[in-house]
Amino acid sequence: MRHLRRRITFMLGLGVLALAGSGFSQGVLASDDVAGHVYVNDNTAGVNTIAAFDRHANGSLTAASGSPFAAGGAGTGTVVGSQGALQVTADGRYLIAADAGSNQLSVLQIRRDGSLAPAEGSPTSSGGIEPISVAVHGSLVYVANEGNGTTGSNYTGFTLARDGRLTPLADSTVPLSKTANPGDILFNSTGTNLIGIEVGTTLSSTFLIDSFAVGPDGHLSPAAGSPFAAQAAGPFGSEFSPTNPRHLYVSNAHGGAGNGSVSAFTVSHPGVVSSIGDSPFADFQTAPCWVEISHDGRFLFTVNTGSTSISSYKILSDGSLSYVSTTHFSSGLGIRPFDARLDPSGANLYVVDAALAAVSAFAVDGGTLSELGPSPFALPTGATPFGVVVTRSDQAEE
Secondary structure, eight states, X not given: OTTTTTOOOOOOOHHHHHHHTSOTTTTTTOOSOEEEXXXXXXOOBEEEEEEEEEEETTXXXXXXXXXSEEEEEEEOSSOOOOSOSEEEOTTSSEEEEEETTTTEEEEEEXXXXXXXXXXXXXXXEOSSSSEEEEEEETTEEEEEEOOOSSSOOEEEEEEEOTTSOEEXXXXXXXXXXXXXXXXXXXXXXXXXXXXXXXXXXXXXXXXXXXXXXXXXXXXXXXXXXXXXXXXXXXXXXXXXXXXOXXXXXXXXXXXXXXXXXXXXXEEOTTXXXXXXXXXXXXXXXXXXXXXXXXXXXXXXXXXXXXXXXXXXXXXXXXXXXXXXXXXXXXXXXXXXXXEEEEOTTSSEEEEEETTTTEEEEEEEETTEEEEOTTOOEEOOTTOOOOOEEEEETTTOOO
8 A cells, every 4th residue: 555654544542533633722821912823734635725823922822813824735634744744934924834735835924923825836846846955045945745645756846936936946866766755855954965764564664765966056966975874664744954964863653652763963064974983873662763863963853653752962073873762742652743933033843634624733842842731722723734834923024
């Protein structure tokens, strides 16, 4: 069955269904001041939507006026696992969403009040089949297209104009094998390297990391030796250190029960990937899939979907990892925590849950997490979410 490893059918118990429809007391902790917004790619069937929340200074969320907003393309209405299905541009003006059901990308302008409006020319073809992850650096955009198991799997580039219009970058498409099953695509902080993660199948030969140098014209040059073998089964979520553009971290999701880990790599300027220390580093959990790093580069958080928890690591000076602790979700078992993002201050971590159709929120103190009292916060009916971003209130423009 296609994408058995990443597409999951959920059979939720009555108790979970009741919780998902309750609204989760969204206003309990809400304060009067809005510090920014949280946006989620709902991946709704038919017209895809983007859920918008007002993010308050205490970390709580309330639904923004007018939410959800039409993205432009279509979602699948089924659960899709990937990292980076929704991205925000560095200037905070636009969201870029993967419309996995219509093979498109949507660009939405973020207004000052947090509402969204379609940008010029949106949506546009993703250049492949089933886009699932987006990478943005300045005006350069790349998308990972998953494909249909036979064709349409690739990385394709675009340029982003000032008015939000996406234009395909000629001759930028990098074809992938039908077994690639990409899970994430991302730039380092300088935009000089781009990484694509191939989750692969049950065959170890398909667990791969694609590495490229990015040219001045935005085209990709494969690194010598790319693709590189992953260090464990099911490489999935990934993140470059925000303070060291040469340090890359990749979660390993398919090692089995209690056998999750995160790999640490050095990526040279030409893109050669090499292991750091005793990598991979165990977190003793199941299915670590999503990765987020504190803005100061000191701590790494990985969301363990299989064991419904988040593990914390300290990032040491050489880039290696030291396990700190694991925090479980207050919702308990039977949920499916997915993509995660820190707010711009680093004080709160927000995690999308695909089973509950909700966003969970955690206060962050170094490497320690504690879930907020009213968490999780409900998403709109019909959401099968797979991407989240967090913004400041002063980022958007009229």
